[in-house]
Amino acid sequence: MDNHTIKTVFKEYIHPLDSKVIQKMVDHAQIDRYVKKLDFLTFTNLFIYAQLKGLRSLERISEHVNRKKTVQRQIGIESISKSQLSRKLGDIPSEIFESIMRHLVQKLHQIYGPKKADQLLGKIHLIDSSTLSMCLSQHVWADFRNTKAGVKMHTSIVFCEGESYLDKLIITPARPADETQLDALIVIDKDALHVFDRGYYNFEKFDFYCQNGIRFVTRIKSNTNVHVIEELPVDPSSPITRDAVVKIGNMKHPLRLVETVDSRGNKVSIVCNDAKI
Secondary structure: OHHHHHHHHHHHHHOOOOOOHHHHHHHHHOOOOOOOOHHHHHHHHHHHHHHHHHHHHHHHHHHHHOOOOHHHHHHHOOOHHHHHHHHHHHHHHOOOHHHHHHHHHHHHHHHHHHHHHHOOOOOOOEEEEEEEEOOOOHHHHEEEEOOOEEEEEEEEEEEOOOOEEEEEEEEEEOOOOHHHHHHHHHOOOOOOOOEEOOHHHHHHHHHHHHOOOEEEEEEOOOOOEEEEEEEEEEOOOOOOOEEEEEEEOOOOEEEEEEEHHHHHHHHOEEEEEOOOO
C-alpha cells in the first residue's frame, strides 16, 4: 500500500467514527482524565494508521510519527515516545472498543434500515482469531508462555455485496483454544453461513449445529478420520477435484466434503453441512 493509498484508506476508516459520540463514551469512562497530549481519539487514529502502515511495534510507531511531517499532520501530534504509547495502552479498558463497535453496527442499521441491515448481516459470517502478544510483567492475568502474555481477539466479520462489517468481537486471554468462543460467535439465523478455520474444530459442536439448522463451512484437518458415504460426480472442467458425502470423526450427521487445490498446488479439503453450497 503506497502513501497515497494509505492516506485515502485512512480517511475512509476514520470517517464513520462519530467523534462526539465516542468522546461521550471516553468522558463517561474517564479515560482522558488528566491527559494533556495523547487523548483517546488521537491514540485511536494513530493505531489505525499504524495498522494500515504495518508498524508492528510501539518503537516503530514512535519513530514513524517523530520523523514524518505528513503523519504528524494527519494524526495531530508532533512527537510521541514508546513509553507514552505503552502507558496509554495500559490505561484504556478494552470495553471502550466494544462500545465503539456496537455504535458502528448501529450506524450500519441506520444507514441501510433495520430490515436491510439484518439481511446484510445475515449472509456470510467469517470467524477468526488473532493473538496479540503483551508484556508478561504488566499483564500477569493473560499469561500465555513462559516469557510473554497475550490476548486473543475473536472476531466475526460479515461479508456481503463486496463489503465487510464487524459484527462481533470477543477478547480473551490467549491460552484457551479458539473453539471455546465458537458458540458465542455463531448467529442463530437460518440465512447465515459461518466460515471458520481449523482452530474452531469441534465434532460435538458441529453435530449440534447440524441438528439446529446452523450452517457452517470449515477446512478439514489432515489427521481427521473420514468415513465416505457416497462419492459424487465431478465436472472435469471444474477446479473441484472431489465431491463426496462423508462423516468425520465421531460425528452423527453427514457433511459435504469438497476438495480442490490452491495456487501452489496444495490440496484443500473443505466440509460443510449444507448440500446446496
